[in-house]
Amino acid sequence: MKKIGIIGGGQLGKMMILDAKRLDYQFMILDPAPDCPAHSIADVHIVADFDDVDAILRLAAKVDVVTYEFEHISLAALQKLETMGHKVYPSAATLEHIQNKYRQKVWLEKHHLPVPQFIRVESVSDISQAERQFGYPLILKTCTGGYDGKGNAVIRNASEIEPAYQALGAGRLPLMVEECVPFTKEVSVLACRSTNGEKAVFPVAENVHKNSILDETTVPADISGATAKEAMEVAAACLDAFDACGMLCVELFVTPEGHVLVNELAPRPHNSGHYTIEGCYTSQYEQHIRAILGLPLGNTGLIRPTAMKNLIGDRSGRAEVSGLETAYQNPDVKIHIYGKSAVKPGRKMGHITATAETIEEALRQVRCAHQAITIGEEEEKQ
Incomplete structure (x- = not known):
């Protein structure tokens, strides 16, 4: 039985585990929060800080492969794991080029990829x-x-x-x-490369932010075929430039001329790829697990037009969820609650997805469901 270690136990780690449990893999997570979202479904949880090298070494010693769900972790720890012969994907070298945004831009420019x-x-x-x-x-x-x-x-x-x-x-x-780029749209492309070199690219997603936090994602993006082709080619080129293994999210600006510029990269599954769970034949989470284990990659095709809307905290208190019965009156809606114990303003607490015959109908359903759901309605008792 394969054992996979994840540095981080947030919602991205949780969704990796949910998809991969169908293949009966075991998971060990490392996260400082005892009640992190992935805690309830992980086989083992090491409660430790993300820069605790000894704890990361303990994690690696008990699993077949180590991955991570966000990039603000100890680069030195990953480098040490690799020198000891542990499998780490994405690699320390990939993280080194991406973790620092200035180095990331320099590396993109060096590989002739378009940047501001x-x-x-x-x-x-x-x-x-x-x-x-x-x-x-x-x-x-x-x-x-x-x-x-x-x-x-x-x-x-x-x-x-x-x-x-x-x-x-x-x-x-x-x-x-x-x-400051005068962009017309913000889009993102999820791309993946396996340890065996196979690559797969998901459709272009169009993203709308509110207060600098992702609010809605719609797929396919409302852009020309030529722009979509360019965006997907740039994402595939980024996989090669950073020698990335696993999921890589490439966030892009679309210019008034219909070209794309790379804004930022994330070497992991990404919020703008949540739509793949219901919208694509293979989710970004299953794809990431397949990639780091060297399994053949899955079909990235879009099943139907898809919309995703985040559930963002607007107050502080306990993360009590209400309104699900009303929200589910929209028949194509799928609701994901991450299981965070406390809600805070600006904190991602869950997301809603819908697939439909048109983007407009999918958006209508997620927005209706969003209006029905409240998280943290009751104030925390003193």
Whole structure:
């Protein structure tokens, strides 16, 4: 029986386990939260911090292969595992090029993949230099640790340079600045490569964000065939450039001319790929497990037009869910609740998916279901 270790026990890890349990694999997770989403279905849970090298070594010693569900983990630990002969996918080398956003952009540019203009920031004067090169607005980013809009600041004029610099650590964290791309759409492509070199690319997904957090995803994206082809080719090229094994999410901007620029990469299953569970013949989670075990990859074709909407916390308290009976009045809706014990503003608590004959009908159903569901309605008792 195969034993798989996952660094991280959040919703992505949980959905990996749910798909792979059909093949009777066993899972050991490492996560500092005793009640993390994957805890209830993992075979073993090591409660430890993500930078606890000894704990990661204990995990690796008891499984056949190690993977991870998010990229903000100890690179040194993965490198050590590999030197000891453990199988780690995606590899430490892949993570090293992706974990730092500046290095990620440099690597993309080196491999002739399209990216927005960018420079490294070591002082406030570097931001002023970027303005002279790119013009306003600018996007200031932390090179590590950012997600869902955290670690980003928009600079619209000279008076906002210093406040943005201070807000992102005033140089205590590595920073970079990018031109603000006048995109028409944000899209993403999920691509996968197996340990045996086989590659598979999912359809292009169109994404809408609210407060810098993914709100809705629709597939197929409303773009031209030529743009879709370019996006999928860029995603496949990213697999090769980063020597990625397993799922790789490539987030892209679509320019007014119909071309694409790479925004960011994630070496794992991704929120914008949740739609694949119901919408595709093979989900991104099953595909990731197949890839890291060297199994043949599955069909990535879209079964029907699909829409996904996130359930995002808007208050703090216990994660009590209500409204499911009303939400399920929409017959094509599938609801996923992640099992987090507490709700917080901006926290991803679940998602809703629907497939239908048209994107418009799928969106209508997920939006109706979304209005019916409340998470954390009751305030936490003092």
